Amino acid sequence: MKIPFNKYNSGREEHSNVADVLDAEDLNQVSKLEDEFVSYIGAGYALATSHGTSALHLAMLALDLKRGDKVVCSVNAHPSLPEVVRHFDAEPIFIDIEPLNYNINLDLLETYLEDNQSKKLKAVIVTHIGGLSVDLDRLYSIAKIYNVKIVEDASEALGATFNGVKIGSTGADITCFNFSSHLKKNVCNGGMLVTDDDEIMERARLLSNHAIERDEDALEYIYDVVDIGNNYSMSELDAAYIRAQIKKQDKNLARQKEIASMYSGSLEGTAHITLPDMSNKEHPFSLFIVKVDKNRDSFALELKKVGVECGLHYIPLHLLTYYKAKYSLKINNFPKALQSYQQILSIPIYSSMDDKDVKFVCDKIKQIAKTRV
Known part of the structure; x- marks a missing residue:
């Protein structure tokens, strides 16, 4: 007998959704997933991405992270967190953990922010280890005092709650989900960037497709590029599969x-x-x-x-x-x-x-x- 660390589980609905894409019967899976995710989480906006790391990288773009900026995170996190920060030639700042739940220690975080106030300090990325969050009320209060953005890494927190409210709608500036997280690989890849902020979502949507703008009344092949973006898009096949998974x-x-x-x-x-x-x-x-x-x-x-x-x-x-x-x-x-x-x-x-x-x-x-x- 062998018990793997994780095992994906698909059923009839996953197969049906994927078949609809392969048969070209429903090619709007991504937009449907985004709408359903908003309803499930209770957030204002959701943007599907190719992977959880893509969502984190796009979050840094949306916050206009620049060279020399600083982003704080727990020292106990997946390498993707400081990695996306370093891609901007910005500096990740590590904070020790709370030993009972392995999450970032809020006392140490607050002390660091108090002692290192700077315009270069842009954000705090908070990972919910095992889906368990820190005291988010206190975290958001700290963020307001020291004027930093909060990005939550909810790779293991899909459907989790804080005070009865689902993670992703509790008050973070941006929350990033990963549908195939570290050591819990699924047969599909995908991430989701969630926010209640109109401006953040507008910028994220623009930059998620090479910062291309089109005139809706013009020919489809006519476009302009207004910034430096990338391609973070999720495939329709991935979205079809994930839609069925979310329902469960x-x-x-x-x-x-x-x-x-x-x-x-x-x-x-x-x-x-x-x-x-x-x-x-x-x-x-x-x-x-x-x-x-x-x-x-x-x-x-x-x-x-x-x-x-x-x-x-x-x-x-x-x-x-x-x-x-x-x-x-x-x-x-x-x-x-x-x-x-x-x-x-x-x-x-x-x-x-x-x-x-x-x-x-x-x-x-x-x-x-x-x-x-």
Whole structure:
């Protein structure tokens, strides 16, 4: 028996939507997805992109990021975050984490903003690890005080909520979603840029198609280019597939929460394993992150040998060769992220897991934990 870290799940509606595109019966899947996403999230505008990284890069374009500007993010994030900042020759600023949920530490963020007020400081990108958000009310308050834009990386937070409101409609300047996120690859690629700001969306739409403008009354091949953009467009096939997936998302999240509860109940008291806090009822458990108190990698290798694949979210950015060398970062610069990194392990959790799969994972974890000294 083998339990992959993630497994995509498609049904009749996905096949039907894709067939409609292939048969040229419905070639408006992207626009339909955008409209349906607005309704699902409750936001003002949604713009489909080719990937989640495309949405982040387009967000930086929409905010008019320039050379020498600064963007703050958690040191515990996917490399795509500082990567899109560096593409503008701007500087990513890393902040240590909250060790219980692995998200950016708001106390440290506020201290940094207070001590480093500058017109060059453009935005804060906040990643919701496992779909669990920071205190967004406090985050938005901090942003207003220090006049910075908030971009939320909601790669693992599709359908998640904060105080009952879906992520993407809680008050961020821009929220970026990823339909094929890190280690949870789908058969399609796609992202979504969401905002309530008219000007941001107008600029994002313009720049998402090479900054081309056309006169609606003129011939289609007549156009002008008014800025420097790129092509961030999602394919109709991807949109067709994703539309069907979105309709199942709330049901999928409910199942993930059930699995998380099963994991917590079964693994409680297991030697060498620390379980996530289950007290936040809004946690969507897009990831189920445990801590292994010693030899995390050997533990993961043993799990792999017995058929359980695992993930890691994430390697702290200051340990990666490029950023370590570029900004002369030291291994102990971010002690909380470093300590967590040495122990955290994401175990499989997705809606198509049945109870037998969950029991298998728990049995193997407990079996291997008994061999630890």
